[in-house]
Amino acid sequence: MLFTTRRPFGIAVAASAVLFSALAASPALACPFCSAVSQTLRQEMETMDAVVIAEATAGSERDAESGEVSLKVVRVLKGEKLIAPGAIVQTVYYGSVEPGRRFMLSGVEPPQLMWSSPLPVEKEAEEYLVAVTKLPEDDLEKLRFFQQYLESETTMLARDAYDEFAIAPYEAVQRLKDDMDHDQLVEWIRDPEMPADRRRLYLTMLGVCGTAEDVPMLEGFLRSTQKSARTGLDALVACYLKLAGADGLPLIDELFLANKQAPYADTYGAIMAIRFHGTETDEIPRSELVKSLHHVLERPDLADLVIPDLARWGDWTQLDRLVELFAEAEADNNWIRVPVVNYVRACPLPEAKVAMEKLKEIDPEAVKRANTYFTAPVPPADKQPTSSDARRNSEVPIAMGSTGGPVAKGPGPVAKGSFAKGSFAKGPVADARPLAFVSERQRAEQPASLGLRIPNRSQMLTVLATTTASLLIFGYLLISGGPQPRPQYVRQVSRR
Secondary structure (H helix, E strand, O other): OEEEEEOOOOHHHHHHHHHHHHHHHOOOOOOOOOOOOOOOHHHHHHHOOEEEEEEEOOOOOOOOOOOEEEEEEEEEEEOOOOOOOOOEEEEEOOOOOOOOOEEEEEEEOOOOOEEOOOEEOOHHHHHHHHHHHOOOOOHHHHHHHHHOOOOOOOHHHHHHHHHHHHOOOHHHHHHOHHHOOHHHHHHHHHOOOOOHHHHHHHHHHHHHHOOHHHHHHHHHHHHOOOHHHHOOHHHHHHHHHHHHHHHHHHHHHHHHHOOOOOOHHHHHHHHHHHHHHHHHOOOOOHHHHHHHHHHHHHOOOOHHHOHHHHHHOOOOOOHHHHHHHHHHOOHHHHHHHHHHHHHHHHOOOOHHHHHHHHHHHHOHHHHHHHHHHOOOOOOOHHHOOOHHHHHHOOOOOOOEOOOOOEOOOOOOOOOOOOOOOOOOOOOOOOOOOOOOOOOHHHHHHOHHHHOOOOOOHHHHHHHHHHOHHHHHHHHHHHHHOOOOOOOOOEEEEEOO
């Protein structure tokens, strides 16, 4: 006997679903180059009370008035104590329900489960879902499984496998090295039709399993004037530097950082790659990475992009240059002044105190604005380093939180760990996530507290046109107004 009561989403339910979707999918905190398109099937199943495979039968005709269909459970993937094979569930679905067609259904709020709208699954997808429920907790084992589906002909599986890599810890991706198919990655990377997001992932993977023999190919892509060759430029630069080491920096400087004619999006992509190496790898000493970032200081319209990096990595050699930039800033680029103030306040050199007085004389309002969002502990007088000590110690990182204050010192990278947690950061750096790794979205959300400007309209449109993550955010804001709530659920109690 089957009892049903329709329970459409109310305002509160919809709001909570939007919030849940935003939180669940937001660990698009992936690597600086990879953005998860949506919550993965594994993540979604983990949050559900029951997940089943149900089949349309001869009695699955749709109710003309309500749109409800009856489906027979043939396989329980999760929630065996809540529902059993053979049970009949009812939910709203407007697609084809010819007998034998199978669907994935997710149920919440037991004991009277509400079921999501059916997701059609073919045999391969069904077996994929079964395998996902049996995966071990080890990240490496998960990636070994998902790697098989990265270019699956079943779109749903290819997308889900990509999303799993996008949220995976970078350490796990590195451990996958021996299981990667180098030649296949190169083939995918060479494909001019490869979407930018996937090319970014494959370049990141090639950076793990590639060799010096791949460097000429990557250099050819970097020098190419063809748009398809430079798709996913941030990951391309990072991969090139991973395999070429410090010897590759002069080319990146020449093409993107020192080149004042380089488009904003290209320079920003190169900066992102430098940040990646400064936090996730040890191939290139930070003392060399900051030298490349120094070139950006000669481009006043972009200098604010790298000032937090210099402070976070303890490079105080640019104190005088930044004071000059502060003094030379005009109305069309005065956004640089707050980051300069934050840098000077974080600087432990005795000269920083004199420099701060100069800044106050030039623009007291800029200093005041910075003070509103920046609270940095001042080292005791007897702990102040000498100029030579501080300048020799350019490898000591300063992790700057959203308040801008130094919160950690020590040798080695500030953050090691994951695509998800070692990259785009927002909020205090209690977990050592770096301030400087912020996406365009986060720059727009927290311009004042980060001491960073929002790029002008032309620059933003350029980034939106070339960066997959930004495109997703743009579409999200422009079209949907936010994450969409889950499909309508239908409450039912089934007795057989």
